[in-house]
Amino acid sequence: MPTDMKLPELGENIEGGDVLRVMVKPGDAIKKDQAVLELETDKATIEVPSSADGVVKEITVKPGDKVKVGQTIFVIEEGQAGGEGQNADAAPSAPVAATPQPAAAPGAAPKTEKRKAEVVEMTRPKPVAAPAPQPAGGGDGGASIPAAPSARRLARELSVNIQDIQGSGAGGRISMDDVTAYARRLLSGLGGGRPGAAVAAPLPDFSHWGAIERKPMGGVRRTTAHRLTQAWTTVPHVFQQDRADITAVETLRKRLSKKSEAEGRAPVTITAFLMKVLAVALKKFPQANSSVDLQTDEVIFKQYVHIGVAVDTDRGLLVPVVRDVDKKDISQLADEIAQAAEKARARKLSLDDMQGGSMTISNLGSLGGGPFMPIVNWPEVAILGVSRARMEPVFIDGEFVPRFLMPLTLSYDHRVIDGADGVRMLRWIVEAIEQPALMWLDA
Amino acid sequence: MTTRVAVIGAGPGGYAAAFHAADLGMQVTLIDAEPNPGGVCTFRGCIPSKALLHAARVLDEAKHADEFGVSFGKPAIDIDKLRGWKDAVVKKQTSGLGLLAKSRKVTYVQGRATIGNGKTLTVDAAGGEQHIEVDYIIIATGSLPTKVPNVSIDSPKVLDSTTALELPDVPNRLLIVGGGYIGLELGTVYAALGSRVTVVEMTDGLLPGADRDLAAVVAKRMETYCEVILLETKVTGVKDDKKGLSVAFEGKNAPVEPQIFDRVLVAVGRRPNSTIKGLDKTKVTVNERGFIEVDGQRRTKEPSIFAIGDVAGDPMLAHKASHEARVAVEAIHGHPSVFEPRAIPAVVFTDPELAWAGLTEVEAKKQNLTVEVAKFPWAASGRATTLGRPDGLTKLIIDPETERVLGVGIVGSGAGELIAEGTLAIEMGALAADLKLTIHPHPTLSETVMEAADVFFGESAHVYKPRKK
Numbered sequence: 001m002p003t004d005m006k007l008p009e010l011g012e013n014i015e016g017g018d019v020l021r022v023m024v025k026p027g028d029a030i031k032k033d034q035a036v037l038e039l040e041t042d043k044a045t046i047e048v049p050s051s052a053d054g055v056v057k058e059i060t061v062k063p064g065d066k067v068k069v070g071q072t073i074f075v076i077e078e079g080q081a082g083g084e085g086q087n088a089d090a091a092p093s094a095p096v097a098a099t100p101q102p103a104a105a106p107g108a109a110p111k112t113e114k115r116k117a118e119v120v121e122m123t124r125p126k127p128v129a130a131p132a133p134q135p136a137g138g139g140d141g142g143a144s145i146p147a148a149p150s151a152r153r154l155a156r157e158l159s160v161n162i163q164d165i166q167g168s169g170a171g172g173r174i175s176m177d178d179v180t181a182y183a184r185r186l187l188s189g190l191g192g193g194r195p196g197a198a199v200a201a202p203l204p205d206f207s208h209w210g211a212i213e214r215k216p217m218g219g220v221r222r223t224t225a226h227r228l229t230q231a232w233t234t235v236p237h238v239f240q241q242d243r244a245d246i247t248a249v250e251t252l253r254k255r256l257s258k259k260s261e262a263e264g265r266a267p268v269t270i271t272a273f274l275m276k277v278l279a280v281a282l283k284k285f286p287q288a289n290s291s292v293d294l295q296t297d298e299v300i301f302k303q304y305v306h307i308g309v310a311v312d313t314d315r316g317l318l319v320p321v322v323r324d325v326d327k328k329d330i331s332q333l334a335d336e337i338a339q340a341a342e343k344a345r346a347r348k349l350s351l352d353d354m355q356g357g358s359m360t361i362s363n364l365g366s367l368g369g370g371p372f373m374p375i376v377n378w379p380e381v382a383i384l385g386v387s388r389a390r391m392e393p394v395f396i397d398g399e400f401v402p403r404f405l406m407p408l409t410l411s412y413d414h415r416v417i418d419g420a421d422g423v424r425m426l427r428w429i430v431e432a433i434e435q436p437a438l439m440w441l442d443a
Numbered sequence: 444m445t446t447r448v449a450v451i452g453a454g455p456g457g458y459a460a461a462f463h464a465a466d467l468g469m470q471v472t473l474i475d476a477e478p479n480p481g482g483v484c485t486f487r488g489c490i491p492s493k494a495l496l497h498a499a500r501v502l503d504e505a506k507h508a509d510e511f512g513v514s515f516g517k518p519a520i521d522i523d524k525l526r527g528w529k530d531a532v533v534k535k536q537t538s539g540l541g542l543l544a545k546s547r548k549v550t551y552v553q554g555r556a557t558i559g560n561g562k563t564l565t566v567d568a569a570g571g572e573q574h575i576e577v578d579y580i581i582i583a584t585g586s587l588p589t590k591v592p593n594v595s596i597d598s599p600k601v602l603d604s605t606t607a608l609e610l611p612d613v614p615n616r617l618l619i620v621g622g623g624y625i626g627l628e629l630g631t632v633y634a635a636l637g638s639r640v641t642v643v644e645m646t647d648g649l650l651p652g653a654d655r656d657l658a659a660v661v662a663k664r665m666e667t668y669c670e671v672i673l674l675e676t677k678v679t680g681v682k683d684d685k686k687g688l689s690v691a692f693e694g695k696n697a698p699v700e701p702q703i704f705d706r707v708l709v710a711v712g713r714r715p716n717s718t719i720k721g722l723d724k725t726k727v728t729v730n731e732r733g734f735i736e737v738d739g740q741r742r743t744k745e746p747s748i749f750a751i752g753d754v755a756g757d758p759m760l761a762h763k764a765s766h767e768a769r770v771a772v773e774a775i776h777g778h779p780s781v782f783e784p785r786a787i788p789a790v791v792f793t794d795p796e797l798a799w800a801g802l803t804e805v806e807a808k809k810q811n812l813t814v815e816v817a818k819f820p821w822a823a824s825g826r827a828t829t830l831g832r833p834d835g836l837t838k839l840i841i842d843p844e845t846e847r848v849l850g851v852g853i854v855g856s857g858a859g860e861l862i863a864e865g866t867l868a869i870e871m872g873a874l875a876a877d878l879k880l881t882i883h884p885h886p887t888l889s890e891t892v893m894e895a896a897d898v899f900f901g902e903s904a905h906v907y908k909p910r911k912k
Contacts, residue, residue: 159779
């Protein structure tokens, strides 16, 4: 009995597409799940599988036609299409799908007539559902993907889904190079989808207007570019500015510095001093020592106080982290900051040295300029920007007196810190700088 | 800032976890009831059984040497010396592991652990109770032999794998309950030493789970070792009387009268050892079979507790445990490691050995997968002939569409060593053509892997089969 074969459901939000190629002709015996039609949708090029075994009687579509889900595409005579033993030498006119058919993954939904089509070729970035920074404990689901264990591990480490990668080797085997190339394409925005990846709008051809030169970014530059894109697109920033009167603290700092230098240690810097103040502030404002987990709708509060320091190096910006700031005295912090900066410039920092911070200090004071607004060093939620202090007249008790004022900006993640708390925290920091005793009295 | 980890159980999962954690800079405590690391595998499993199987093999080869004109006469077996040698092998391995623990600065605590919560535990060590605070706990408590009611009776004549490996004596008549790998391996040992062995198995074939064509090769040889193999039969009761153990049977091939045996070895399987004191006070869950439930990183429902090895699920194999150990430790270390093997090789050390990796034919059938099977019989292998062991078979299970190797099964002398190539092929996503195009050394048994791939293409030099297409 002739039956109409209709365009099956092809996937979420795919209503239909343009017929690129008809892969069978009248009289062909076809098998269920055999690819019969190539369809271009707005998401991908898809091979449409047959929903039954049978013989093609009539084809009601041709290349170029627009077809919708549910529309009749063939008329077939149902029945066995050649029966057993045909697997190895499939019907001559039916090209064997190039992609390996994933073996039924454990827990996969049983195949039904309305099986979703295999996506065989990505013409445009596939929309990637959720940012899945390696689900803790997730397996790779792609049990039939031909890739060596090392390539699979690399894919996990780069947070790319190995199932999305087209292998370049025999039988579609995915090499480490394929993984790297795919990850790079995603990062450059061509592959799209990766959370925080620069999904860049296409650039104009600049050579139109004069000579240009393309240079690959160096490692640090590239990481900075991607990390900051991630931070900027993930974190809803608020910037709170203030100025701290450091006249008194400067006197104290210079005295401590002299003592340290006499002992052959690093001079006590304003950064070391700020670090000490921040350590106490983070205890008082624990939401600034947290991270936001939107996967679970939880805020992760850190019970440690590790503070990162932005260091300018010839390769670019690096942020080593000083550990357990709350348990160290100021000269020790000054030493560790000096060592970390030295290590950064000598290219000796390990990845470990730059991870796990509670908050970051970025001090551009030595370079001059006015106040600036730093970007939060995600997944941290706050950063303190420090600018050059200047002697300014301040109106105190009916007269102008010269005071040494240092501009500060607290940039923070509004998802976890509200404006009122932001200003309270920065006020507290300013007051603690002006009257360090507060740190002990009001901690 | 140093991560502190406690590992409960020092078998091939536990000690691998402890050593790897120490190598990654963690502060590690390894807890086990034995004086040294090693676990069941090293103390009373893989290692002692292989030592005894080696002796069995020498005996068997000496016997068969007759066929090519070399006769040794009847062997004299000094059972005490053999036992001593086996114990020395175990001692060498375990004390070596103890030294390795020490040199890695792993704190080894001898005793049994009670879990306080996800971050504390207590050990009833010899010198008094020790309280340990850690960041993570890895449970690697392994498994125990399964007991059968009415069969595993309280008698020194009824053995399990542990007591059988102690080699108490060479019983005249030995009954082995269970035709799985443990029963057949130990049966091979005792038969070689001179016992008259009876095997009783509930299902319709030896080595249930293995592909039938492979198991058949082992069964054929086992028949020559054993007095009798009773399939589709089970033991209903064992009584200890003066003459020995009186055993009653039931089933297709059951003897009508109870039979008398000098010893009975119960080897029907192993069960996870998940009864750990204090575990119920954590969020750790245990499934109906007794396995601790874990995710892909081997993390339990209690975020600071991981479980690996036999206690965390099938297959209960030492090498699976050590691989899981690395995954768990790397997960603790912050790496995105996941347990996702394409193939876990399994080896049965019978004579001949049987080994497989990846998909089996049985499994392919169960999952309704279309596969093509290419077989190379060892009778066509020059090397097998020179060894006098043509009783072997190498087969590849291949995806007909992509021609990828999905599974490898080998039975034959030394199959356990040969399977590694198959495992690597599966993990690397190798095609049948890759095995075919790789030059294998001649004359070796490894050529059978290449020739099985040749058979797939109808191009084997030593098996004539018309070419496809």
